[in-house]
Each structure stands twice: as C-alpha cells, then as structure tokens.
Amino acid sequence: MGILHRDIRSSSDVPLVCRACEARHGGVCAALSPEQLSELSRRSTRHRLDAGTEVVGQGESMERYSNIVRGVVKLTKVMADGRQQIVGLQFAPDFLGRLFLSESAVAAEAATDTEICSFSRGTLDQLVTRTPELGEKLHRQALKELDEARDWMLTLGRKSAQEKVASFLHLIAVNIDPENDSTASFDLPLSRADIADFLGLTIETVSRQFTRLRKENVIRLVNNRQVTVPDMALLTRLAGND
Amino acid sequence: MGILHRDIRSSSDVPLVCRACEARHGGVCAALSPEQLSELSRRSTRHRLDAGTEVVGQGESMERYSNIVRGVVKLTKVMADGRQQIVGLQFAPDFLGRLFLSESAVAAEAATDTEICSFSRGTLDQLVTRTPELGEKLHRQALKELDEARDWMLTLGRKSAQEKVASFLHLIAVNIDPENDSTASFDLPLSRADIADFLGLTIETVSRQFTRLRKENVIRLVNNRQVTVPDMALLTRLAGND
DNA sequence: GGAAGCGTTTGATTTTGATCAAATCACCGG
DNA sequence: CCGGTGATTTGATCAAAATCAAACGCTTCC
Structure with a gap:
C-alpha cells in the first residue's frame, strides 16, 4: 500500500533539510559527517502520517527508510485467519527499515499521529558503504530490537x-x-x-x-x-x- | 560461569585449524579470505559441550564468540521467581555472540551435546574492522534472529x-x-x-x-x-x- | 435534542490450559 | 533381575482468561 502521507514540503516552508532529526534525536543522522548529513537532508523528505496509516505491509518491499521524528509506529504480524500480534513498537528517534533485506517481515503502521523523515534505500546504502559508523549504528539498532523482542517473549510466554x-x-x-x-x-x-x-x-x-x-x-x-x-x-x- | 568444556585439542590430534567450520557450514568463516581464515583458525579452539553446559549466563560478559559446529544451543531468560522462557534456539552453523555489546542479555546453554569453534572477542573485532563483509554477515545474522524472535512472538501470543x-x-x-x-x-x-x-x-x-x-x-x-x-x-x- | 457509531467497560458463562496427584516408562547400578 | 531415579504420561480438578452478551460513555451529525 505504500505511504499514504501528505507531503509537508508542498504545504509549508519547512526546509527539506533534516534539521529536526539532527536536533531532536540520534537516528541515523548521528553517525554522519556534516557534509553527509546535508546530502542526506537534500535527499530526504518529511511526512506526517495520521494514526492508522500503513507505512509498509507484511511481506512488501520497502523502498524507503525512515527516521521516526515524533509519534509511535507499531509492527504487526497477522495470521491467515486474522489473529494479530504486535511484535514491536518503535518510538522516536528509532530507525524504520533494515539493511540488506528489502522485504519487510512485518507490517508497520502509525499508531499515533506520526512524523517521519524518509529517504530511499539507495541513498542510505550509499552512505553506509562510505561510512562504517553508520552501518555499526544500524547494527546496534537491530541488536536493540532483538533484545526488546526477546524481553517481550518472556512477557508473552510467562x-x-x-x-x-x-x-x-x-x-x-x-x-x-x-x-x-x-x-x-x-x-x-x-x-x-x-x-x-x-x-x-x-x-x-x-x-x-x-x-x-x-x-x-x-x-x-x-x-x-x-x-x-x-x-x-x-x-x-x-x-x-x- | 564461563565455558565448562573439555578441550578437544589436548585429548586428540584434531588440528586447531577451523577446517570443520569451513567445510561444514557458512558461519563467520564464509566471509573471510583464505589468509584471514587461517589466522582465525590459528586463534580458535574447538570444544565439546555436554548437554546442559552453560556457555554464558544471563547478564554475564561474553569474552569468547563461537560458531556452532554441531548441536543445538538454547537461549533463555529467567524471572526472579524462577519462571523461564526459551527465547531462541541456535542451530549449526549459527554464530553465538554479538558485536559491540559484551554483556549477554540471555543465558546460552547447550541443549544437546554440542561442538563449537570459539575465539576471543578481540580476534573477531579485529577481523571485522578489516573485513566489512564479515560485519555485514553478523548484521544479517542479527536481522535473521530478529525475524525469528518476532515469528515466535506470534506463536506465543496468539x-x-x-x-x-x-x-x-x-x-x-x-x-x-x-x-x-x-x-x-x-x-x-x-x-x-x-x-x-x-x-x-x-x-x-x-x-x-x-x-x-x-x-x-x-x-x-x-x-x-x-x-x-x-x-x-x-x-x-x-x-x-x- | 437525539439517534448512530465506535471504543470501552461490565457481567455471565464457557473453555483452555494450569495445577495437583498418581501411574508408567526408561535407563542405570547393584 | 530388581529397586531406584528422573522423565514422561495420564487423570481429576481448578483457575485464569476467552467468549458471548449487554450496557455505558463519548463524539458526530442530522
């Protein structure tokens, strides 16, 4: 279903630069040099998602990555008969997306009204090859999500x-x-x-x-x-x- | 509690080289050049773990990483009152350990008689800085474990x-x-x-x-x-x- | 104001899995 | 072979959460 957003760019004078991301949180921006940051800023767009907006569907390809600037995104898995499990919550300033695999194993949906700062897979992939620290940052985020998932397994099971x-x-x-x-x-x-x-x-x-x-x-x-x-x-x- | 193993080296003529790892599976070895592999082999030791042997305790520091060569390792979390949840199973040729964080969030224990090929954190960290593909491989493994954990959350919850x-x-x-x-x-x-x-x-x-x-x-x-x-x-x- | 619609709460009953208890099985050592 | 020990199965009962059903509260829209 893709991103059903309205693009803030066209409706206001908010600059394209990802300045808000940089100022407010430590998403992917934190690992970048000033030049890289300004490059990423030029290639990224800010979006508002109303609560309930689907960012990416289960099994869909994810062509854009995002930093969550404000709000909460829920990650869900659904069974064929409709039973549903939320398998994770992402809060600002979490990163939404994964390297290497474009296919998303979960559906992501804005739980509250949310603002994200998004950019294409290619843009980030390029930055990662040039900036090992960025790859490390995303690796750390994956490990953090893994810890959270396992913590929650204890909650669900016991x-x-x-x-x-x-x-x-x-x-x-x-x-x-x-x-x-x-x-x-x-x-x-x-x-x-x-x-x-x-x-x-x-x-x-x-x-x-x-x-x-x-x-x-x-x-x-x-x-x-x-x-x-x-x-x-x-x-x-x-x-x-x- | 550390690794309660008996070191095969001393009791047999099995060579130190991690040849078995290379031949049998695609653990960390797969990303290495022949020279790096032989270096890793020189610095790694093979161990047999009897079923029930704890590899690392919950919250303990993990000074050695391992490839699982044979057998199954279970990852568990325990609550203060003793309730327990297995949060993951690792099969050969999975990698046991995590970059960046030495503290293990879970306890790891051999579920069956198991053979591992282990080496120090420092050894792997060095190899990772020299070999981006290796970092990528470990990143992929973390993402795979994350997917598995989330799949299992659906099982546990619904x-x-x-x-x-x-x-x-x-x-x-x-x-x-x-x-x-x-x-x-x-x-x-x-x-x-x-x-x-x-x-x-x-x-x-x-x-x-x-x-x-x-x-x-x-x-x-x-x-x-x-x-x-x-x-x-x-x-x-x-x-x-x- | 009032009817409709949605999310939430509350109540009555049922069902699933937990708990308590005992029997059975498999393996081991004498 | 026999008794012992730990793992597993089976049985009877109980309790926690699910299900079914209805009411409540809040917002929206005539």
Whole structure:
C-alpha cells in the first residue's frame, strides 16, 4: 500500500533539510559527517502520517527508510485467519527499515499521529558503504530490537494478564516519559484493541486489568488514554521485573 | 560461569585449524579470505559441550564468540521467581555472540551435546574492522534472529497449545531435517520441560498435545525423542502457517 | 435534542490450559 | 533381575482468561 502521507514540503516552508532529526534525536543522522548529513537532508523528505496509516505491509518491499521524528509506529504480524500480534513498537528517534533485506517481515503502521523523515534505500546504502559508523549504528539498532523482542517473549510466554498490562504500562512510561523515574504521566499510544494484540490477550481482559490497577491505585486514568503512575517502583514490581 | 568444556585439542590430534567450520557450514568463516581464515583458525579452539553446559549466563560478559559446529544451543531468560522462557534456539552453523555489546542479555546453554569453534572477542573485532563483509554477515545474522524472535512472538501470543506444539515440531523439522520437505524424521533436541519453556506452556500440556498429535497420526514417536512426520504439509497447516 | 457509531467497560458463562496427584516408562547400578 | 531415579504420561480438578452478551460513555451529525 505504500505511504499514504501528505507531503509537508508542498504545504509549508519547512526546509527539506533534516534539521529536526539532527536536533531532536540520534537516528541515523548521528553517525554522519556534516557534509553527509546535508546530502542526506537534500535527499530526504518529511511526512506526517495520521494514526492508522500503513507505512509498509507484511511481506512488501520497502523502498524507503525512515527516521521516526515524533509519534509511535507499531509492527504487526497477522495470521491467515486474522489473529494479530504486535511484535514491536518503535518510538522516536528509532530507525524504520533494515539493511540488506528489502522485504519487510512485518507490517508497520502509525499508531499515533506520526512524523517521519524518509529517504530511499539507495541513498542510505550509499552512505553506509562510505561510512562504517553508520552501518555499526544500524547494527546496534537491530541488536536493540532483538533484545526488546526477546524481553517481550518472556512477557508473552510467562506472565499473567495483570503482569502483562503492568509490563506494557511500564514500557510506555519508560519510552514516553523517561525524565521522571519515580512517577510518570503519559498518553497511551495504543487503543485497548492494540494493547490486547501487543499482550496476546483479549480487549475485555485488558480492560478488566486496567480497572483492577485503577482500583488498586497503581494507576490513575484521566480519560481512556491519559495515564498517571504515582509509584513507578510499584508498577515495576507488578510487571515482574525485579 | 564461563565455558565448562573439555578441550578437544589436548585429548586428540584434531588440528586447531577451523577446517570443520569451513567445510561444514557458512558461519563467520564464509566471509573471510583464505589468509584471514587461517589466522582465525590459528586463534580458535574447538570444544565439546555436554548437554546442559552453560556457555554464558544471563547478564554475564561474553569474552569468547563461537560458531556452532554441531548441536543445538538454547537461549533463555529467567524471572526472579524462577519462571523461564526459551527465547531462541541456535542451530549449526549459527554464530553465538554479538558485536559491540559484551554483556549477554540471555543465558546460552547447550541443549544437546554440542561442538563449537570459539575465539576471543578481540580476534573477531579485529577481523571485522578489516573485513566489512564479515560485519555485514553478523548484521544479517542479527536481522535473521530478529525475524525469528518476532515469528515466535506470534506463536506465543496468539496460538493455541496444539498450534504451538505443531509450530515447534515444524521449526525443528525445518532446521534439523531440511532435505525432505514432504516428510521429516529427526531427534528432538529438547526435553518436554524445555519445549514447555519455549512455548509458554506447562510440561503436562505439551505432553498431552504430543499424545493428541500421535493419535491423530500427525506424528509418530519412535521413542520420547525420535519423531517422524509423515505429512509435513499437514503439520504446517496445524501450526497455523498458511 | 437525539439517534448512530465506535471504543470501552461490565457481567455471565464457557473453555483452555494450569495445577495437583498418581501411574508408567526408561535407563542405570547393584 | 530388581529397586531406584528422573522423565514422561495420564487423570481429576481448578483457575485464569476467552467468549458471548449487554450496557455505558463519548463524539458526530442530522
């Protein structure tokens, strides 16, 4: 399905240079020299993706890579009969794409309204051959995603529903509101249905666990999406991470 | 705990050169020039690991990397209360180790009697800086492991017990007996307890599903470990992979 | 205002897999 | 051969989460 975006370039005076990427986060830009950065900037475009926009489908070829500038992207796998599993969440400033293999093993979809900075495979491939540090950076990102995937396998295989929901909230808190580590406050980037697909549960079970955590004062819900965690240590304990 | 091995070198005349690796599989050796290969061979040692031997513990530093020459290594994560999840299986000729990060996020243990060909971090790091193809090879391996981990997340999160056991048998068949694709015959590298830890089930449930698959003629069990699959297509279907 | 639609919550019931318990099997050493 | 030990299977019961069903709350749009 490709990228169903609207190109900000044409609708505003935001310069093509990937300045926002450079300033706000350490995506691929961080490994590049000033000249390379300006080259990448010239060849990259900024896009806004509305929540729900598919970036790439499962098994599709991925002709463009992206840095996530703002927002959350979910990676999903679907079975033939429709059962679905979210296998990863990518937060800014994560890189979206993989070297060597153009075929994407997962579908990527904007979970929230998202901004990305994207460029073609060829552009990045060229930069990588000239800049070993960039290859190393992408290698490190792959290893980080591998660690995250394996952490989540433990959650999926061995934790109770309550521990799963606590683990999810913990993950979001750490990634969205990392400043404060004793307390946290954030907007959930996923609907209850998505959370269920991430945790291998049903919507109803997720909802019941939210209610339970609320009644036990582990979390406070301003509305369905806005969460406050008064005691992160307690949440960590309930998540089974000691 | 380090490697509890017995060094074959001292007990036999097997040469130090990693000739077996080169001949039998495409581990890291495949990316090296003849000179580099002979250098790596000089610096590497071959070891036999009895089933159950721990190669590296969760969170430990990994000072040596290895190619798996023969056998199966399981990667596990453990929770504080003892709950355990196998997060990956490595078959020959997989590489065991990771660049950049010496700290292992998982414990690695020989599931079967295993032979590895191992060398120090420093040796490989040097080779990688001189040989970009080698870095690429390791990057590809990381991406392959990531794909496998995410595939398994779907299994853990969304499949029934029967589908899980069928998925496990399918995985083993593909990796141990890859020649024949309509039929398969192999020895299970894992005990029922390990299979349970891989699938996020209990021993009893795994056993019941084996019995069920046997009664439905999906598999035949010569003994607890030896399995024959008369119809791989059927197994694939039961695993939920269409 | 009110009807429609969607996401979420709550309730009643069922199902799957876990737990508890015991029997069986396979292998090993005396 | 026999008793012992650990792995596996089988059986009975229980509990957690799924399923089925309905209500609720919120937004949108006549």
